Amino acid sequence: MPRTQEYWSINQQSRLSGLSRLVLHQFRNYQELDLPLQSGPVVLTGPNGAGKTNILEAISFLSPGRGLRSIKLSQVANLKRFNQNPSGLPSWAIAATVETSFGSAQLGTGLDYTAAGSERRLVKINGEPAKSQASLTDWVSVIWVTPQMDRLFLESASTRRKFIDRLAYALDPTHAARVHRYEHHLRERAHLLREGRYDPLWVSTLERYLAEDGVAIVVARQQVVKSLREAQRQDKSYLFPQFHAEMKGEVETWAANQPALAVEDRYAEKLKTTRPHDGAGGASTGPHRSDFQVHHLAKQLPAELCSTGEQKMLLLAVTLAFTRIQESYRSCPTILLLDDVAAHLDDQHRLVLFQEICHPLVALSHEDSKGPLQVWMTGTDRSSFHDLNGQAQFLTVHNATVMNSP
Ligand SMILES: Nc1ncnc2c1ncn2[C@@H]1O[C@H](COP(=O)(O)OP(=O)(O)OP(=O)(O)O)[C@@H](O)[C@H]1O
Numbered sequence: 001m002p003r004t005q006e007y008w009s010i011n012q013q014s015r016l017s018g019l020s021r022l023v024l025h026q027f028r029n030y031q032e033l034d035l036p037l038q039s040g041p042v043v044l045t046g047p048n049g050a051g052k053t054n055i056l057e058a059i060s061f062l063s064p065g066r067g068l069r070s071i072k073l074s075q076v077a078n079l080k081r082f083n084q085n086p087s088g089l090p091s092w093a094i095a096a097t098v099e100t101s102f103g104s105a106q107l108g109t110g111l112d113y114t115a116a117g118s119e120r121r122l123v124k125i126n127g128e129p130a131k132s133q134a135s136l137t138d139w140v141s142v143i144w145v146t147p148q149m150d151r152l153f154l155e156s157a158s159t160r161r162k163f164i165d166r167l168a169y170a171l172d173p174t175h176a177a178r179v180h181r182y183e184h185h186l187r188e189r190a191h192l193l194r195e196g197r198y199d200p201l202w203v204s205t206l207e208r209y210l211a212e213d214g215v216a217i218v219v220a221r222q223q224v225v226k227s228l229r230e231a232q233r234q235d236k237s238y239l240f241p242q243f244h245a246e247m248k249g250e251v252e253t254w255a256a257n258q259p260a261l262a263v264e265d266r267y268a269e270k271l272k273t274t275r276p277h278d279g280a281g282g283a284s285t286g287p288h289r290s291d292f293q294v295h296h297l298a299k300q301l302p303a304e305l306c307s308t309g310e311q312k313m314l315l316l317a318v319t320l321a322f323t324r325i326q327e328s329y330r331s332c333p334t335i336l337l338l339d340d341v342a343a344h345l346d347d348q349h350r351l352v353l354f355q356e357i358c359h360p361l362v363a364l365s366h367e368d369s370k371g372p373l374q375v376w377m378t379g380t381d382r383s384s385f386h387d388l389n390g391q392a393q394f395l396t397v398h399n400a401t402v403m404n405s406p
């Protein structure tokens, strides 16, 4: 959290935590939107194509990266608008007021261009350009569950690695840069090995980098998994299915029995011996081969063998356990975006979800709370959310128009 007093207007009396205002400018199907928000969960309902997910996507840009659809920045600009721009260049912007226990802050982000004309994301905090997108995480943490993630446990291990890396990144903002660097060095090594003629000293140096970053990646992911287990153990009122989560991989197995430095040496050594084999592409060992595995404890089944609804509950259980970790140690709010959340959940499980997201809010309004949770949900059918009547702000979305719907 930035320490400079003028960076926020102190409002200690405020009970609201999370976003109190959201403004969209030329974002997807919205030309302009200015949304005042109350405290507590927010429910967006409306027909298909109305613009519900687009609002969640806009909020997801209050975290570093390419948003919940993981998209090229220019693609979210309102199509009709930029076609009319004399420059022909797409542009969009989002502004939000975030309420924290320290007071409120103004966050802004949007599409900008370098002098050379390439796309970049501009981030402003209280009107001042931020050094990097990572500065957003000082003020708010945004996590999401989308329908595309319903198949998380059925998809390839790389999809699950991305999921766990995103969580690790929320805990440690240096994690993303480390993963990026690791992948870059992995590609460089593979390229040299494929060519066949390389400087062994340079390949050894790359392997040393891979070992250092690789072990740090393994440790960061294991920290997430450990925290997930801890969050489950501590929360007695947990209504979600209990799960067992673990990272599986060769380096993880070594790390269970050896100190990190010894694992680095072992990994570097292994990379050296597998050079002839790795020439075909990639590397046979490393955190780029690891998998995030989840078991449904009551069913005694791996997640991929559970039913669609059970898998969704497991995914929500993992995500909610993670938000608890965030709440316990971060002083800024966590925003949880649950797109089309009612799909695959029966009445009973929906109720469990609503109880879980409402009760922590009550508990966390106490003074000792750190970073409370604001949950945003979307659905086509308002009746799916009737258990939240009186406890959530209901908004109806229709053709990019948003109305309060008490
Ligand atoms: N860059 C863009 N410019 C203009 N409109 C866009 C752009 N990108 C997407 N849209 C439109 O935004 C509309 C709303 O999309 P959104 O995904 O938010 O709908 P939704 O309300 O979540 O619908 P569903 O219930 O089907 O999930 C869609 O009709 C889509 O075609």
Ligand SMILES: [Mg+2]
Binding pocket: 052, 053, 054, 339, 340, 378
């Ligand atoms: Mg949608």
